[in-house]
Amino acid sequence: xxxxxxxxxxxxxxxxxxxxxxxxxxxxxxxxxxxxxxxxxxxxxxxxxxxxxxxxxxxxxxxxxxxxxxxxxxxxxxxxxxxxxxxxxxxxxxxxxxxxxxxxxxxxxxxxxxxxxxxxxxxxxxxxxxxxxxxxxxxxxxxxxxxxxxxxxxxxxxxxxxxxxxxxxxxxxxxxxxxxxxxxxxxxxxxxxxxxxxxxxxxxxxxxxxxxxxxxxxxxxxxxxxxxxxxxxxxxxxxxxxxxxxxxxxxx
Amino acid sequence: xxxxxxxxxxxxxxxxxxxxxxxxxxxxxxxxxxxxxxxxxxxxxxxxxxxxxxxxxxxxxxxxxxxxxxxxxxxxxxxxxxxxxxxxxxxxxxxxxxxxxxxxxxxxxxxxxxxxxxxxxxxxxxxxxxxxxxxxxxxxxxxxxxxxxxxxxxxxxxxxxxxxxxxxxxxxxxxxxxxxxxxxxxxxxxxxxxxxxxxxxxxxxxxxxxxxxxxxxxxxxxxxxxxxxxxxxxxxxxxxxxxxxxxxxxxxxxxxxxxxxxxxxxxxxxxxxxxxx
Ligand SMILES: Nc1ncnc2c1ncn2[C@@H]1O[C@H](COP(=O)(O)OP(=O)(O)OP(=O)(O)O)[C@@H](O)[C@H]1O
Ligand SMILES: [Mg+2]
Numbered sequence: 255x256x257x258x259x260x261x262x263x264x265x266x267x268x269x270x271x272x273x274x275x276x277x278x279x280x281x282x283x284x285x286x287x288x289x290x291x292x293x294x295x296x297x298x299x300x301x302x303x304x305x306x307x308x309x310x311x312x313x314x315x316x317x318x319x320x321x322x323x324x325x326x327x328x329x330x331x332x333x334x335x336x337x338x339x340x341x342x343x344x345x346x347x348x349x350x351x352x353x354x355x356x357x358x359x360x361x362x363x364x365x366x367x368x369x370x371x372x373x374x375x376x377x378x379x380x381x382x383x384x385x386x387x388x389x390x391x392x393x394x395x396x397x398x399x400x401x402x403x404x405x406x407x408x409x410x411x412x413x414x415x416x417x418x419x420x421x422x423x424x425x426x427x428x429x430x431x432x433x434x435x436x437x438x439x440x441x442x443x444x445x446x447x448x449x450x451x452x453x454x455x456x457x458x459x460x461x462x463x464x465x466x467x468x469x470x471x472x473x474x475x476x477x478x479x480x481x482x483x484x485x486x487x488x489x490x491x492x493x494x495x496x497x498x499x500x501x502x503x504x505x506x
Numbered sequence: 507x508x509x510x511x512x513x514x515x516x517x518x519x520x521x522x523x524x525x526x527x528x529x530x531x532x533x534x535x536x537x538x539x540x541x542x543x544x545x546x547x548x549x550x551x552x553x554x555x556x557x558x559x560x561x562x563x564x565x566x567x568x569x570x571x572x573x574x575x576x577x578x579x580x581x582x583x584x585x586x587x588x589x590x591x592x593x594x595x596x597x598x599x600x601x602x603x604x605x606x607x608x609x610x611x612x613x614x615x616x617x618x619x620x621x622x623x624x625x626x627x628x629x630x631x632x633x634x635x636x637x638x639x640x641x642x643x644x645x646x647x648x649x650x651x652x653x654x655x656x657x658x659x660x661x662x663x664x665x666x667x668x669x670x671x672x673x674x675x676x677x678x679x680x681x682x683x684x685x686x687x688x689x690x691x692x693x694x695x696x697x698x699x700x701x702x703x704x705x706x707x708x709x710x711x712x713x714x715x716x717x718x719x720x721x722x723x724x725x726x727x728x729x730x731x732x733x734x735x736x737x738x739x740x741x742x743x744x745x746x747x748x749x750x751x752x753x754x755x756x757x758x759x760x761x762x763x764x765x766x767x768x769x770x771x772x773x774x775x776x777x778x779x780x781x782x783x
Binding site: 368372373374376377379380381382384 | 562565567587591594595597599601602603604605606607608618619622623
């Protein structure tokens with residue numbers, strides 16, 4: 255029984271240690287600015303098209319689903335409000351994070367994993383570079399910076415998607431009512447949790463990717479294993495954390 | 507310019523090093539090893555014997571479970587990563603898997619130790635980098651990436667990078683593994699040249715008994731630019747020792763003659779004379 259628990263606990267401990275080191279490195283020299291920019295490009299710009307696509311359809315599908323439920327109560331006018339709240343609080347952050355986890359936690363894990371099995375990470379340490387500073391911290395900074403932005407894009411495009419379904423397609427409400435409702439529905443509380451979540455998810459995605467990459471053993475097979483594990487673990491933690499954060503905000 | 511080999515100091519000493527990754531088995535079991543200035547160690551052993559792990563312990567890349575590490579006369583066992591960086595600056599290393607950075611060109615890879623440690627610019631170190639790449643006959647590949655080179659060429663880039671910062675201790679992990687005999691012999695010739703030119707202390711891991719034989723019996727003659735037999739009374743010969751590892755333990759240490767004379771079948775496997783028949 256203890257043995258089953260041992261490995262996840264050790265992993266969690268390593269995660270916390272890595273998070274600590276990567277975070278304190280943000281303010282320590284040397285800074286690898288070009289690595290940060292490169293990572294922002296692959297993580298942020300690279301994920302933008304698919305974020306837009308997913309954001310649009312999640313908003314659209316939500317409006318579709320709501321149209322039936324709301325018409326039962328004769329409350330179709332509320333569609334803007336409901337779409338906005340669900341997107342900003344939950345769907346936007348979680349869907350974007352899952353997307354980026356699939357794209358980038360795997361990418362990070364496989365990249366660092368290949369570096370590990372070809373002894374590039376050992377070589378780095380042998381030649382005087384701290385791999386946490388050079389590899390982990392830039393990925394952490396880049397993800398923390400781009401994921402909230404991507405989430406905002408997804409939220410916004412999602413609300414537009416909802417609008418296109420609710421107004422031109424189904425004529426549930428008028429254009430101005432939709433936008434008014436959507437805008438007024440959002441409180442500071444929603445915005446706060448809508449931005450806190452992506453920040454937490456950014457930590458999970460980048461550090462889980464890095465941790466599983468750096469721990470890779472067993473050649474190219476090990477890289478494949480690390481990649482899969484990173485995506486699964488990151489996705490599970492995204493759901494666990496969104497639950498915990500929501501739990502806190504519901505009480506506020 | 508060869509460094510004066512007058513004072514002999516202890517470059518590396520491993521003292522009763524043990525290391526295990528899990529509870530069941532020890533990867534290193536009470537390993538002790540000493541290297542003095544100018545020594546050459548040839549480390550032999552079957553796959554999985556713990557040779558690479560021993561190198562990584564000596565570099566501070568893996569922490570031993572017990573035992574002490576001395577480098578250049580200092581007890582470095584409990585050094586933190588930052589102090590290890592200073593110690594490692596005096597060691598040149600060729601990794602078994604190459605360890606060349608995929609994302610950097612050959613020139614940047616070889617320049618890395620100088621640029622990173624001494625904060626020089628790429629332009630400042632360019633002549634040095636070019637020279638050391640010419641030494642390994644790869645002067646024309648500066649702009650290429652490691653993935654564009656053959657296995658033997660990558661190995662040579664690794665040798666150039668290991669030697670560029672003029673280290674006091676050179677570690678080569680399996681420099682000839684997976685290469686054809688001709689390429690392998692060329693690589694060995696380079697390593698011997700490097701040893702003579704820098705007068706560095708070197709250790710080499712190998713599967714091939716020929717490598718040890720060449721290392722122990724030949725030296726580089728800069729005048730004729732060829733390898734020649736080492737005279738019997740040369741100190742170089744005396745400083746060359748064979749080490750055989752088996753399942754995490756050092757089971758043999760001695761000269762080539764002693765290796766040839768060993769009665770143990772595992773040890774004799776690595777003897778050039780005995781395996782030839
Ligand atoms: N990071 C690690 N985690 C767990 N076990 C490891 C690790 N590194 C090495 N080992 C184990 O330690 C043992 C010795 O490995 P090592 O790489 O030193 O062998 P080697 O003598 O270099 O072999 P080869 O000649 O094939 O390179 C092997 O059984 C290997 O499985
Ligand atoms: Mg090895």
